[in-house]
Amino acid sequence: xxxxxxMLIKGNYAIAEAAIDxxxxxxxxxxxxxxxxxxxxxxxxxxxxxxxxxxAESELISINLVFGAAVAGARAMTTSSSPGISLMQEGxxxxxxxxxxxxxxxxxxxxxxxxxxxxxxxxxxxxxKPGHGDYRLIVLAPHNTQEMYDFTFEAFDLADKxxxxxxxLTDGLLGQIMESIELKRKKPELLNQKKEWALxxxxxxxxxxxxxxxxxxxxxxxxxxxxxxxxxxxxxxxxRYEKFNITDDTEYLIVAFGTVARVSxxxxxxxxxxxxGLFRPITLFPFPYEELKEVAKNVKKIFVxxxxxxxxxxxxxIAIENSEKIEFYGRPGGGVPTSEELLNFILKRI
Amino acid sequence: MTEKIIIAxxxxxxxxxxxxxxxxxxxxxxxxVAWLPTxxxxxxxxxxxxxxxxxxxxxxxxxxxxxxxxxxxxxxxYDTYKIKIGKETQVIINSSLIKDFDRNNxxxxxxxxxxxxxxxxxxxxxxxxxxxxxxxLKKIFKKESIYEVMKEMLKGKKExxxxxxxxxFEKGIGYSNNK
Numbered sequence: 385x386x387x388x389x390x391m392l393i394k395g396n397y398a399i400a401e402a403a404i405d406x407x408x409x410x411x412x413x414x415x416x417x418x419x420x421x422x423x424x425x426x427x428x429x430x431x432x433x434x435x436x437x438x439x440a441e442s443e444l445i446s447i448n449l450v451f452g453a454a455v456a457g458a459r460a461m462t463t464s465s466s467p468g469i470s471l472m473q474e475g476x477x478x479x480x481x482x483x484x485x486x487x488x489x490x491x492x493x494x495x496x497x498x499x500x501x502x503x504x505x506x507x508x509x510x511x512x513k514p515g516h517g518d519y520r521l522i523v524l525a526p527h528n529t530q531e532m533y534d535f536t537f538e539a540f541d542l543a544d545k546x547x548x549x550x551x552x553l554t555d556g557l558l559g560q561i562m563e564s565i566e567l568k569r570k571k572p573e574l575l576n577q578k579k580e581w582a583l584x585x586x587x588x589x590x591x592x593x594x595x596x597x598x599x600x601x602x603x604x605x606x607x608x609x610x611x612x613x614x615x616x617x618x619x620x621x622x623x624r625y626e627k628f629n630i631t632d633d634t635e636y637l638i639v640a641f642g643t644v645a646r647v648s649x650x651x652x653x654x655x656x657x658x659x660x661g662l663f664r665p666i667t668l669f670p671f672p673y674e675e676l677k678e679v680a681k682n683v684k685k686i687f688v689x690x691x692x693x694x695x696x697x698x699x700x701x702i703a704i705e706n707s708e709k710i711e712f713y714g715r716p717g718g719g720v721p722t723s724e725e726l727l728n729f730i731l732k733r734i
Numbered sequence: 735m736t737e738k739i740i741i742a743x744x745x746x747x748x749x750x751x752x753x754x755x756x757x758x759x760x761x762x763x764x765x766x767v768a769w770l771p772t773x774x775x776x777x778x779x780x781x782x783x784x785x786x787x788x789x790x791x792x793x794x795x796x797x798x799x800x801x802x803x804x805x806x807x808x809x810x811x812y813d814t815y816k817i818k819i820g821k822e823t824q825v826i827i828n829s830s831l832i833k834d835f836d837r838n839n840x841x842x843x844x845x846x847x848x849x850x851x852x853x854x855x856x857x858x859x860x861x862x863x864x865x866x867x868x869x870x871l872k873k874i875f876k877k878e879s880i881y882e883v884m885k886e887m888l889k890g891k892k893e894x895x896x897x898x899x900x901x902x903f904e905k906g907i908g909y910s911n912n913k
Contacts, residue, residue: 390761392757392758392761392767417773418773501773556773557770557796557797560770560771560773561768561769561770561796562754562757562767562768562769562770563766563767563768563769563793564761564766564767646794646795647794647795647797648794649792649794650794650795653794720797722795722797722799723794723795723799724799725799
């Protein structure tokens with residue numbers, strides 16, 4: 385439903401539409417709640433834009449199809465929810481090793497195991513400290529439908545810019561919620577940048593290859609140092625965060641991402657004394673350690689809120705050396721806190 | 735203005751559809767809206783609910799703790815959500831299917847919505863009868879917006895479906911005025 389440039393849209397559809405707008409023309413996926421609207425939408429939209437929609441026979445295949453499309457130079461995406469992302473870990477590591485761009489969306493649900501289908505943030509570790517090998521993903525965490533669109537759109541440029549897989553880490557609530565967004569359809573910056581490294585057939589040029597198996601003595605070590613340099617550059621250039629209601633008078637600081645960050649904004653609005661602020665990491669890798677440290681310097685207490693039992697908490701502790709100031713409250717297994725609940729916790733602890 | 739709505743009933747009664755409808759009316763009138771459904775394992779006859787929030791300001795939490803309006807379509811829905819009823823909550827119950835409720839609560843408005851919908855030969859319109867009551871009690875939307883959004887949502891369907899929905903809506907308005 386559109387009204388000028390405003391559009392009323394479900395989070396999952398916003399992700400799918402953003403991918404199309406970003407020039408993604410290859411999508412592979414396998415059904416799993418709560419992200420099923422994405423493959424559903426893609427199955428209809430991809431043929432309309434001369435793209436490829438593949439329903440894979442499992443998530444293992446989805447990620448390897450994306451690998452194949454990416455190695456040939458295409459903008460490619462897969463989406464899934466927590467257990468499905470676990471199945472993709474091997475392929476994601478191969479993509480990182482081969483330096484292949486691609487977008488992976490995780491609409492998180494409760495775990496461990498098959499868990500349930502309620503919203504969760506329990507895959508934070510898996511996203512920022514991912515599978516085997518010394519690699520990193522760029523991880524973007526939207527907190528409303530507008531950002532589901534914006535971040536998915538930008539993820540494709542980031543992936544191409546660094547030749548690295550990018551993960552959009554979101555959850556069932558943000559996937560299912562329908563909100564109005566402002567559609568600023570723009571051109572993806574790097575869409576037409578030529579990918580010299582892509583395997584497009586060696587006609588008229590020397591053959592090239594892309595592998596993640598590096599058996600020559602020292603080759604893999606060298607490759608890892610090269611990857612590390614890239615991650616350092618990402619750390620330097622791509623950190624993103626939001627400061628909400630942070631002033632010189634802020635006494636208490638909430639640190640939260642995604643759904644819990646928006647719920648925390650409600651908490652701040654409920655607080656009559658206006659002394660609570662929010663620091664919201666937007667990129668979970670690279671994590672804005674220094675910026676958080678700076679903001680936390682003068683506050684009395686830091687409240688870390690998550691829909692898990694303390695994962696981002698580790699990164700907050702890395703940022704803030706005085707961890708006695710830190711209080712944690714989490715809801716695991718599909719529990720979603722309310723603004724009132726978080727305020728009550730704060731009031732009890734101050 | 736912030737209106738926090740919970741709609742609860744059973745799969746097939748139009749719980750989610752009414753939520754989407756109200757969200758679209760809010761959107762049509764330029765308000766901020768958020769709609770959050772139950773999802774996944776729902777089926778006809780299973781428990782179903784959704785949250786719809788309409789506001790002039792940014793909506794932070796789409797999860798409704800204490801609703802400003804609660805729609806209960808059947809007894810199970812009322813029983814499940816009665817704990818969420820606050821002092822200010824406007825409760826609208828489908829009294830065709832809810833017999834056991836707090837008769838001391840003056841904010842409970844009973845409407846025999848299933849029967850009224852049957853009267854016009856459109857039992858599917860029960861949710862819209864309920865909405866008609868809500869429209870009249872709360873008076874936050876314009877009538878034109880209702881018809882415009884109805885038209886949009888029913889695009890491609892028979893003209894008859896639109897007029898039936900309109901009748902159901904007016905039936906709800908009429909009932910609340912005669913109470």
